[in-house]
Amino acid sequence: MHGRLKVKTTAEKEAERAKEREKKKAVYLGAMAKIRHLYNSGDRSEKLLVLLGQVLERVPEFTTLWNWRRTVLGELLKKREEVGVLDKEKEKDKQLPSSEMKKEDGKEDDCEDQKEDNNEDDNAIAEKMEKERVEYLIEEEKKEKERVEQLIEGEKKFVVRCLEVNPKAYALWLHRRWLVCLHPTDEVIKREIDLCNLYLKFDERNFHCWDYRRFVVNLGGISMVEELTTTTALIERNFSNYSAWHYRSTLLDTGSADTVNKELEWTQNAYFT
Numbered sequence: 222m223h224g225r226l227k228v229k230t231t232a233e234k235e236a237e238r239a240k241e242r243e244k245k246k247a248v249y250l251g252a253m254a255k256i257r258h259l260y261n262s263g264d265r266s267e268k269l270l271v272l273l274g275q276v277l278e279r280v281p282e283f284t285t286l287w288n289w290r291r292t293v294l295g296e297l298l299k300k301r302e303e304v305g306v307l308d309k310e311k312e313k314d315k316q317l318p319s320s321e322m323k324k325e326d327g328k329e330d331d332c333e334d335q336k337e338d339n340n341e342d343d344n345a346i347a348e349k350m351e352k353e354r355v356e357y358l359i360e361e362e363k364k365e366k367e368r369v370e371q372l373i374e375g376e377k378k379f380v381v382r383c384l385e386v387n388p389k390a391y392a393l394w395l396h397r398r399w400l401v402c403l404h405p406t407d408e409v410i411k412r413e414i415d416l417c418n419l420y421l422k423f424d425e426r427n428f429h430c431w432d433y434r435r436f437v438v439n440l441g442g443i444s445m446v447e448e449l450t451t452t453t454a455l456i457e458r459n460f461s462n463y464s465a466w467h468y469r470s471t472l473l474d475t476g477s478a479d480t481v482n483k484e485l486e487w488t489q490n491a492y493f494t
Contacts, residue, residue, distance in 0.1 A: 252276050260289055265296035274379060281383040284392040291399055294376060298403070301369045376400055381416075388420055394433045401440065410441030418451075425455065426464045435468070445472050 252275055259269045273290045277283060380397050387393070401413055417434040420427055438448060449472055455465040473484055 249276065265293045267297065269293055278383055278386065281387045281390045281393050287392045287396045291396065297372065298369060301365060373400060373403055384420070388423065389427055389429050391429055394429045397433065398436055401437065405440055410437060413437045421455070425459060425462050428464065431464055431468055448472055
């Protein structure tokens with residue numbers, strides 16, 4: 222009747238959903254075909270990194286693609302870290318043709334023929350030019366290191382986006398381990414502990430996160446006392462947090478007799494609270 226909205230039938234809704242699934246499937250298969258072609262042909266470029274990211278953001282459980290992504294990242298980092306700018310300049314000097322080397326030698330001979338009063342001026346100019354050259358190369362080296370750090374930090378942000386899709390994907394946490402091991406500074410360790418705290422708030426029984434936390438604690442040499450304090454806060458918030466209890470028990474395996482006695486007293490009080 223006029224003025225009434227047409228309500229879609231169950232069959233019509235299912236047909237629309239099926240059409241949408243087929244569309245997504247076609248996009249996925251197309252992307253995978255490109256990825257396989259590039260990877261198998263030896264491509265290790267940022268273009269492949271982008272394609273891998275497009276699939277992994279939607280399917281973060283795809284372990285094989287994470288393995289490929291690490292391979293590509295490893296190659297990119299190797300290219301940027303293996304030979305620095307200063308080293309490249311040294312290599313370039315070694316590869317100068319003999320004619321160029323003779324020119325350099327000729328300059329020295331010419332200098333010997335010049336008057337003594339010009340020698341000092343020439344030497345000063347040469348020293349200034351060499352100083353400026355070295356300063357430039359040092360600055361370029363610094364920029365190259367910054368680009369490496371940006372690549373690693375960008376990858377960490379990408380992992381976080383994928384964790385928002387599935388925080389219990391094992392391959393994600395494994396990839397994060399690999400990234401942290403590249404530059405495990407104190408600041409990096411602290412940020413990773415904060416990340417664990419965040420995801421344990423979302424799901425206190427996320428055993429992938431707990432396992433990753435143990436890895437970070439061992440890597441950073443974080444003390445047992447600090448971790449006991451963390452588990453105390455978690456248990457006080459939820460006495461039935463079995464994951465926190467289990468983690469706490471592993472910490473106490475290395476504790477002293479005094480620590481164990483205090484733990485028994487604490488748990489006994491908790492029973493009657």
